[in-house]
Amino acid sequence: MTRNEKAIYWRRHVADYRASGLSGHAYAKRVGIFVSGLSYWRKRVATSQQMRSTRVDDDAGFLPVHLGASRVAGPATLEIGLLSGLLVRLTGPVDPEWLAVVMRLLETPCS
Structure with a gap:
């Protein structure tokens, strides 16, 4: 199992x-x-x-994030820790719509 x-x-x-x-x-x-x-x-x-x-209501969607100018030389890395303990690490440019779909899928309980 x-x-x-x-x-x-x-x-x-x-x-x-x-x-x-x-x-x-x-x-x-x-x-x-x-x-x-x-x-x-x-x-x-x-x-x-x-x-x-205690989380943001699922219907609320994602909260806006405003980033300043990048001061990092090289590819950017985004890490997202899920409640399940899973860590999602993305490097380089990421399509926001694709990321939203992935996050919804990762947070949805399997049936």
């Missing part, structure tokens, strides 16, 4: 657990999973949701 598949698997269990109305122990026993795994992923999902709620 890939890391992404594992996250999807556990996020579904967390959602099903919340909808069930059962205690963590009862839900884990019913579906045959470890309560420690459910507990870990409940916290991880909550932290992820909290981080998302």
Whole structure:
């Protein structure tokens, strides 16, 4: 199971657990999973949701960035750290529309 598949698997269990109305122990026993795994992923999902709620609303799009004249000799480097921990590093001129599409794709959860 890939890391992404594992996250999807556990996020579904967390959602099903919340909808069930059962205690963590009862839900884990019913579906045959470890309560420690459910507990870990409940916290991880909550932290992820909290981080998302502090971000700029997705409908707002990108914020404008104004850059002064470049004082760097050679190709420019742009680094963008995503909430997932992924670091995107771009060197040289970048098309803003292409970058916007890439960023939306990287921040969209896989289904």
